[in-house]
Structure formats: structure tokens, C-alpha cells
Amino acid sequence: xxxxxxIEIQVETRxxxxxxxxxxxxxxxxxxxxxxxxGDMPAQLLSRHWVITNANGEVKEVRGxxxxxxxxxxxxxxxFQYTSGSVLETPVGSMHGSYQMVDAEGRPFDVPIPPFxxxxxxxxx
Numbered sequence: 588x589x590x591x592x593x594i595e596i597q598v599e600t601r602x603x604x605x606x607x608x609x610x611x612x613x614x615x616x617x618x619x620x621x622x623x624x625x626g627d628m629p630a631q632l633l634s635r636h637w638v639i640t641n642a643n644g645e646v647k648e649v650r651g652x653x654x655x656x657x658x659x660x661x662x663x664x665x666x667f668q669y670t671s672g673s674v675l676e677t678p679v680g681s682m683h684g685s686y687q688m689v690d691a692e693g694r695p696f697d698v699p700i701p702p703f704x705x706x707x708x709x710x711x712x
Contacts, residue, residue, distance in 0.1 A: 592690055593626035594661070594698045602707040603672070609707075612676040616705040619670045620654075622686070622698075624661035629691045631660045632667070637684040637700075642677035654686075679706040 599619045606615040624630055637649040652658065659667040673682060683702035689695050 592624060592628050592630040592688070592696070594630060594686075594688065595623045595625050596686075596698065596700050597621040597623070598700070598703045600703060600705055602705075604707075607707075609678065614675045614678050614680075614705075614707065615672060616675065616680075617670055617672045618682070618703070618705070619668065620700075621666055621668045622659070622661065623666040624663055627663050629660060629662045630688045630696075631658060632686050632688050633658055633695075634687045635684060636687070637682055639673055639675070639680065639682050641675045641680040645676070649684075673705060675705060679704070681705065 597620070601617050603615040603617055607613055622632065632654060634650065634652050635654055639647045639649065655669045655671060657669075661667055673680075681702050681704050684700045686698045686700065687695060688698055
């Protein structure tokens, strides 16, 4: 049995003050994700699954095909970067999830997206 591809996920987040309306419990965050194929075989991202939790403990799940309208094929050593966003009703929250991918033989595998925090800069980290 071949090992599944080695995929690394890196995340950067920021609070979008200009798009947020705290008085209406509307907090907008951007996140930039870099997906890097550290393995020795190609892998293609087919879909995503997000679990988004706000400070009130409310959970929203999002599933969909690809990321930002693409289903990138990552050859060994290649990276794919995209920026997306999330809107919360609280100034702090978190996200985690997984990408559903296939290897060069068409075998599906999941890549976990480690939890990351969304928070406005005035809130203690």
C-alpha cells in the first residue's frame, strides 16, 4: 500500500475592520490558506468541510466543492494559496475542518485543517 500524499496547511488570519459592524454583531475576518504538497506524488483538492464556531458556542458547518471556485492539482513541491473570509456574530471565534483530496491513483483521502482563531485585535489572544 502506498503512503498517502503529505499535505501541509498554513493559515494566516486578519480582522476586516472596514467591513465589520460591531454594533450589529457583524464581524468580518479574512483568512489566507497555503496548501503545500510535501510528498512525492500529485494530489488534487476536490472539496472542503469547515466547522466555524463563534464565542457563543454556535457552530456552523460549510461544505462545498473546491476552494474559491478551483480544484487545484498540486504536484510534489507545489503550493496553492487562496484567501477567503468568514462572518461571525462575535468578536472571537475559531475554524477547523478538512479538505477532501485524491491522489494520483484517484484514491480519496482527507487532509485535516488544524483549528485557528479568528479575533479582533483589541481582544486578548
